[in-house]
Amino acid sequence: MNTLNRCPECGSKQTRKVSVIYEEGTADTHQRGGFAGTTFERDGIHSLSGHYGGRGRVETKLAQRVAPPHLQSPGDFYIRVAILGSLACLLLMGICLFILDLMLPVLVLLVIMVGVAFWAFSQRETANRWHQERIYQPQLEQWRQSYYCLRCGHTFIP
Numbered sequence: 001m002n003t004l005n006r007c008p009e010c011g012s013k014q015t016r017k018v019s020v021i022y023e024e025g026t027a028d029t030h031q032r033g034g035f036a037g038t039t040f041e042r043d044g045i046h047s048l049s050g051h052y053g054g055r056g057r058v059e060t061k062l063a064q065r066v067a068p069p070h071l072q073s074p075g076d077f078y079i080r081v082a083i084l085g086s087l088a089c090l091l092l093m094g095i096c097l098f099i100l101d102l103m104l105p106v107l108v109l110l111v112i113m114v115g116v117a118f119w120a121f122s123q124r125e126t127a128n129r130w131h132q133e134r135i136y137q138p139q140l141e142q143w144r145q146s147y148y149c150l151r152c153g154h155t156f157i158p
């Protein structure tokens with residue numbers, strides 16, 4: 001084992017890359033099965049049976065501790081803004097059309113709605129790309145270089 005990868009906390013050489021630990025500790029599963037059993041309780045004997053099935057990802061406790069960073073999409077905020085904006089526009093359009101009987105403001109609102117939608121989608125792209133490049137990628141790179149001490153649990157970059 002490489003002495004460069006000694007734990008700075010306790011000096012142990014028993015260290016491993018977190019990415020390797022994570023891969024070893026996770027498994028994608030697809031299982032199907034049944035169960036049946038009997039329980040004995042104060043008020044009598046009960047029998048239980050059932051079945052289960054599903055796909056999933058199993059992670060050991062250790063794998064959870066050394067999991068890679070999550071990719072988030074903060075740009076989705078703009079989509080929520082656009083949805084609220086569109087609802088407000090629709091409300092105003094309804095008022096103009098059915099109560100005030102005006103057509104021109106409805107057309108103007110329609111143009112605003114489309115504009116806001118385009119703006120929101122481009123803002124979302126920009127924000128998500130920024131997050132991925134400036135925050136997620138460096139975090140992932142750091143994670144790839146990290147080691148985990150099997151003796152004391154310290155995570156470090158050698």
Ligand SMILES: [Zn+2]
Nearest residue numbers: 007010149152
């Ligand atoms: Zn250690």
